[in-house]
């Protein structure tokens with residue numbers, strides 16, 4: 001199994017939109033895909049039409065020694081795409097991880113028994129750089145960072161390099177431009193700057209109502225607007241991830 005984490009310290013930059021569409025695109029190629037919704041807000045869970053909650057088992061029991069993911073896996077309406085739904089107790093995930101031994105290895109250890117059941121696991125991370133995210137990154141092969149091209153955007157990459165530097169395990173990192181508005185001069189300027197960074201993929205998700213409609217539609221973009229720039233960008237994003245995960 002390959003693990004892709006979609007993460008950023010910043011909130012509201014398009015992480016969940018990328019995670020869900022990326023996972024859907026992967027599943028369309030025939031891969032067996034799991035989205036692990038690590039955000040207590042449960043946006044990815046909602047967009048994939050699955051009910052949130054773990055029937056009484058909270059984050060504390062999950063990270064405890066006997067915790068396991070398998071009972072919580074749910075099918076989505078999309079063939080080959082499963083979700084590990086969010087649970088509101090995930091807001092205490094950091095605290096519970098802090099209480100176990102080797103917290104940075106815990107999320108990876110939870111995934112291990114599922115390694116043969118899935119080809120790709122997509123982690124939809126909440127914003128931040130918390131212990132839970134550190135634990136997620138420790139289990140990650142490829143980190144995907146969506147970046148909105150505004151002031152300080154370039155620092156997002158720099159900060160991640162710092163977070164990852166000096167690790168015994170360091171996932172490969174790629175970035176893509178998110179919510180791009182070509183009418184805005186600042187976006188165009190910062191886009192140029194970002195595309196000059198080695199991690200930035202030449203993939204631009206435009207700011208578009210097509211992406212916003214994922215909320216009311218509760219579906220990946222390609223299911224209802226396949227011939228749009230946004231759908232093409234997400235497809236290209238999966239292709240680029242797949243090239244990194246399985247180099248020819």
Ligand SMILES: Nc1ncnc2c1ncn2[C@@H]1O[C@H](COP(=O)(O)OP(=O)(O)OP(=O)(O)O)[C@@H](O)[C@H]1O
Nearest residue numbers: 011012013014015016017127179206207208211212
């Ligand atoms: N390309 C886009 N064009 C227009 N709206 C977008 C685009 N991408 C995301 N959005 C909207 O912006 C909001 C935030 O997007 P999303 O939930 O994907 O971000 P996030 O980084 O996961 O947020 P959070 O940090 O809260 O987890 C959502 O309402 C989403 O529909």
Ligand SMILES: [Mg+2]
Nearest residue numbers: 015016039043
């Ligand atoms: Mg999100």
